[in-house]
Amino acid sequence: MTIQAVVFDIGNVLIEWQPERFYDRVIGADRRRAMFAQIDLHGMNDLVDRGRHFTETVYDWAERHPEWRDEIRMWHDNWIELAAPEIPRSVRLLRALRTRGVPVFALTNFGVQTFDQAIPHYPFLGEFDRSYVSGHLQVTKPDPEIYARVEADCGLPPQALLFTDDRAENIDAAAARGWRTHLFDGPEGWADRLVAETLLTESEAA
Template identity: 55%
Template sequence: MTPQAVIFDIGNVLIEWQPERYFDGAVGPERRRAMFQAVDISAMMERIDAGADFSQEAVRTGAAHPDFAPELLHFRDRWCQIAQPAIAHSVRLMQALRARGIPVFALSNFGAQNFPLSAAQFPFLRQFDRAYISGQMGLIKPDPAIYAAVEADCGLPPGALLFTDDRADNIAAAAARGWQVHHFKEAAGLADCLVRARLLGPQEAV
């Protein structure tokens, strides 16, 4: 089936999410390694993505790890310096799909308070036909319920949805529901996928 809509994850698909790189520059590699060993940063972000208050969670995690409290507040105070830059080729693909009139959705694990900060920094994040943001929904990938919510809202059958995400577990959960999927590793691979699906021509996918 030719996909009727393309669904993008955001982190590491449309914008880079490499907090280690930011902290290497901000506090130095040694201090960053110590912090990431002592603090489960992924768990903190997952709580935010699942609906915890962005600012309060950074403060709470800092209180639990006082040796790193100042650094942990960078997530709250310097979010737009951490969650960047845009992945230019992926953004071009998204915009080429929109130019063709193909619906483009977002399905992203992202906090309800920090997503608007990124959308203000990167206006293309406001251009989705539908945006499914985990922190706003109170659901998080790879919970099957979030995929079911997307299906119910958009009204398209699972086989008509083409979903790209950088995490294998999120891809597997979508595939289990019958979605078409592409495991994102680099934008060139997604471009090839969109050409194979006959959604874009080779020149549009450059």
């Protein structure tokens, strides 16, 4: 079946998402390791990705851990520095697909408020034909429900969707539904896949 839409994850595909790197720079690697060992900050962020309010969630966790209050609040107050920088070639591939008239969707674990905050910094986030944001859907990858909701909304059969994500469990869940998939480990390999699928030429994918 011909590919009729390309589906992008966002974190570590279009925008680098490495919170530990931010904390290493700001508070030092030793203190960061101690904090992350004591507090499940990624679990906190998962709540936001499932639809919980960003400010309320982070500030509540900060109050629950007063010894790390200021550092936890950085997750909120400096969030755009955690979600940075963009991955330029991936953005070019997104735009090249759109120029070719290939529908491009986003399927991302992202909070409602954080996604809204990211768009002014990363205008390409507003360029998708359809955006499936977990905070709005209140379900996250790799839950099969989120893929089913994409299929129901876009009206395309699973085999017509080509999906890239940097997490194997998200790719595996999509593949189990019949989606075509690409485990993202850098824009070079993704570009090669798009060329192999004849969605882009080599020059368009450069």
